[in-house]
Amino acid sequence: MRAPAKINLGLSVGPPLPDGFHPVATVYQAVALYDDVTAVLREDDPAISVEISGDFADEVPTDDTNLAVRAARLLQAEYDVEEGVELTIRKTIPVAGGMAGGSTDAAATLVACNRLWGLQLSQTELQGLAAELGSDVPFCLVGHTALGRGRGEQVTEVMSRGVFHWVFAIADGGLSTPAVYAELDRLRPIRRVEPPQVRPELMSALLSGRPEALAIALSNDLQAAALSLRPELGETLQFGLDQGALAAMISGSGPTCLFLAADSRSAVDLAVELAESGLCRMVRQAEAPVPGARILPASVAR
Ligand code: ATP
Incomplete structure (x- = not known):
């Protein structure tokens, strides 16, 4: 999988809601700076593991708090999957750098496991799961240029010309x-x-x-x-x-x-x-x- 970083071309933040979250209106753009996520099927074994390499490897957790692992676990639990997956992430996107590195790894993992486990979930179903994982994850699934409302998870594509x-x-x-x-x-x-x-x-x-x-x-x-x-x-x-x-x-x-x-x-x-x-x-x-x-x-x- 090729998982792109995002930037926010506009990020307007409203006053915090009672649950502590801030409503935003943002325009996201996906940029050609990528983490590479490899997913290998574990046929008769439900284990989910992750290995990290690359520029920022020592800053990324490899336990259940890794966002890619959380994405795989969410799919596994939601659809009673009995198979597992071996994930390898080569990090190029800075960690905690404001570029949605973890979110894009999670989005890539959703797409990969959907295919490996033969779930045949639609884009809309994947978007719903993505929103449970984090505000930026739904955008990382669609990429290009998009408007994000709510906490950023309600995305609609925006026309953009050129490079x-x-x-x-x-x-x-x-x-x-x-x-x-x-x-x-x-x-x-x-x-x-x-x-x-x-x-x-x-x-x-x-x-x-x-x-x-x-x-x-x-x-x-x-x-x-x-x-x-x-x-x-x-x-x-x-x-x-x-x-x-x-x-x-x-x-x-x-x-x-x-x-x-x-x-x-x-x-x-x-x-x-x-x-x-x-x-x-x-x-x-x-x-x-x-x-x-x-x-x-x-x-x-x-
Ligand atoms: P955002 O722009 O969406 O706010 P960010 O780019 O600032 O996010 P991330 O790189 O996604 O931040 O990382 C935030 C924290 O999440 C890190 O401190 C890291 O410990 C943890 N994390 C969990 N899984 C991952 C992952 N796959 N890649 C990077 N960080 C991860």
């Missing part, structure tokens, strides 16, 4: 999503917070396919909270702008910083400058949008 070129500055360490939301509540007087909404200029920018239009339409309500917890990220954002990025923003709950480049060549130049700056742990580049978690033919996967 956008992104550069990611991956920070040392992660940020916990609940901690960033708590910081947002601390920073904002809750009574004055408006219901979440998507900016109309973001939709027109996506339709135009022009990076210059998208650059001025990006927004993230969580940025101030992420910067309050990790002020040094402000320097990374400014550095990218100084090097010619059209826009710089925190990705989701952070701490990954994302930069929009005018074209692929500017993206390469910016990536080199960022890598040499010493301001981040590593730099990645990716085009977007791309499809959601999908099965690769074995010949490509090898």
Whole structure:
């Protein structure tokens, strides 16, 4: 399976509900930065296991708290499956980086186990299970560009033209999503917070396919909270702008910083400058949008 990371082009966060969750209006985009998830059938054995390799292997749990394992267990329990699965995840997406790394592994696992266990669940059924696993998991199933309402789990596809070129500055360490939301509540007087909404200029920018239009339409309500917890990220954002990025923003709950480049060549130049700056742990580049978690033919996967 190829499981893409997500970014939020717009993330508007409303006041917290009595259950503590925040309603959001967000525009997601799936980017060509992938975890590879391999799933092998265990025919007469219901065990579910996961092994992790790659850049961030030591930061990911391999017990039942792993989101991919939780996805497989949920399917197994819901449909009384007697078979198991052996999962292997090669991590490329930063962990706790605001790019839905765990959620996309879970989405990929749902699709893989649906096929391996012959469940023949429809996309709509998979979406329902995905929403039980986490707010970003349903988007990771569909990919491309989509509007997310509710807690982000109610997704509808959005028209987007052309290809956008992104550069990611991956920070040392992660940020916990609940901690960033708590910081947002601390920073904002809750009574004055408006219901979440998507900016109309973001939709027109996506339709135009022009990076210059998208650059001025990006927004993230969580940025101030992420910067309050990790002020040094402000320097990374400014550095990218100084090097010619059209826009710089925190990705989701952070701490990954994302930069929009005018074209692929500017993206390469910016990536080199960022890598040499010493301001981040590593730099990645990716085009977007791309499809959601999908099965690769074995010949490509090898
Ligand atoms: P989001 O953008 O959806 O808020 P994130 O990208 O900030 O998420 P994740 O990478 O999904 O965060 O990881 C959040 C936590 O989940 C990590 O601290 C990690 O311990 C745990 N986790 C469980 N399963 C996985 C997985 N398969 N990959 C990455 N992290 C996982």
